[in-house]
Amino acid sequence: DQQVKQNSPSLSVQEGRISILNCDYTNSMFDYFLWYKKYPAEGPTFLISISSIKDKNEDGRFTVFLNKSAKHLSLHIVPSQPGDSAVYFCAASINRDDKIIFGKGTRLHILP
Amino acid sequence: ETGVTQSPTHLIKTRGQQVTLRCSSQSGHNTVSWYQQALGQGPQFIFQYYREEENGRGNFPPRFSGLQFPNYSSELNVNALELDDSALYLCASSLLVTGGLNEQFFGPGTRLTVL
Numbered sequence: 001d002q003q004v005k006q007n008s009p010s011l012s013v014q015e016g017r018i019s020i021l022n023c024d025y026t027n028s029m030f031d032y033f034l035w036y037k038k039y040p041a042e043g044p045t046f047l048i049s050i051s052s053i054k055d056k057n058e059d060g061r062f063t064v065f066l067n068k069s070a071k072h073l074s075l076h077i078v079p080s081q082p083g084d085s086a087v088y089f090c091a092a093s094i095n096r097d098d099k100i101i102f103g104k105g106t107r108l109h110i111l112p
Numbered sequence: 113e114t115g116v117t118q119s120p121t122h123l124i125k126t127r128g129q130q131v132t133l134r135c136s137s138q139s140g141h142n143t144v145s146w147y148q149q150a151l152g153q154g155p156q157f158i159f160q161y162y163r164e165e166e167n168g169r170g171n172f173p174p175r176f177s178g179l180q181f182p183n184y185s186s187e188l189n190v191n192a193l194e195l196d197d198s199a200l201y202l203c204a205s206s207l208l209v210t211g212g213l214n215e216q217f218f219g220p221g222t223r224l225t226v227l
Contacts, residue, residue: 004154006154042220043202043217043218043219044155045218046215089154099168099170100145100155100157100216102147102155104152104153104154105154
């Protein structure tokens, strides 16, 4: 039973364009959502988060959108850069509990 | 400031054996969480330790156990290894503060292969 779903295993985007990574969740108790980025041979690094009381959070080139009624969130990266090539994990928790539930990840390739 | 470190980097064991994985938390952190990441999957929460006590556990059998030491470093022990235990084991440390972000910082992981 996967509570956090990332249905696209991979995504290729031209450098300079917008990358949009999608995530769906099933547990309506989730109230805190996070995106992590992972390079090979490294642990995941925190990228951006959003609380369920908001529908948008922006940090530089990264913006996360939350649609609670659809139980859907997305990460927008604009403009995409070569260093953005990595695996991106969507994750969620309840009450900012440290028990974080991760999706399977989406591998983003930024093309030159 | 030292980040989260894990040892060993890679490990090969056979079925039925026992293994101990180690994690050193980031300086100033009081909480450590362990995750298992199987191939093609996202990290799965195993358990968390806060001030040397277990503070939450995921859906893993009792043969997965842990310890946190006074210096907040931690061990993950797995007994009676099974082939499906082959995975990347990630440790994450954080500073647990009520109402805080509790951002977790991950180590690079230990790759365990069970033959």
